[in-house]
Amino acid sequence: MIISVTSLKGGVGKSTLSTNLAVCFAHMGYKVAIVDTDTNMSSVHWSGLRSDDKPSVAVFGITDSDALRKNVKKLQEDYELVIIDGKPTISKLVSTIIMLGDVVIIPLKPSGLDIWATEQFLEKYEQAKTLKDVKAYFVLNEYDDSLNLSRETKEALKDLEIPTLNTTLRTRVSYKEAIVVGSGVYEYTDRKAKKEVRDLTEEILELLKNQ
Ligand SMILES: Nc1ncnc2c1ncn2[C@@H]1O[C@H](COP(=O)(O)OP(=O)(O)O)[C@@H](O)[C@H]1O
């Protein structure tokens, strides 16, 4: 199974989601690999900090579109789950990432800038859809139901063809803390963060099972 985490904008939480989903799936007993496609190598750095006593998450850095296609196919022989941590560009790489995913997850933060970037993303999505039945979903990250901006962003997404997952992630310092010690929030002390990541993992697992 392949989960592609992608967007056309940096800083929306792709690497945060990729590492946290990977950790949660690893705790559920899945053999998991992350393929980091961004030249900033966030997930690769994260894996360098991960201690051996935690469930293993293999991380590979691949930034070239053709190499990605070839290697992800191979990785599927050894890993039950491959998570592709995307790169924010309008390039062939993004199309490849969308095409490879059994499920495509698009994180975004509640802001006008993120909505505009999403409109651009939809063009790539429409192209991919002519070749394959792409299953793409938005995930609202740094979402706060008490803020107008959050609620308005959620409303605006309802007008788009791509559905939004029920689980939202709040702004929590534990996400920033966990990543720099090679952990997921699932392994951390913040119980609310742990619950929302578990909910998100289960929601995505259901989507994969219904393929
Ligand atoms: N839910 C969250 N709560 C707090 N900080 C977050 C959250 N999601 C992402 N961040 C922070 O936002 C920044 C960008 O996230 P990152 O996952 O690197 O985005 P991307 O991979 O899309 O560029 C990082 O500093 C990360 O720690």
Ligand SMILES: [Mg+2]
């Ligand atoms: Mg990243």
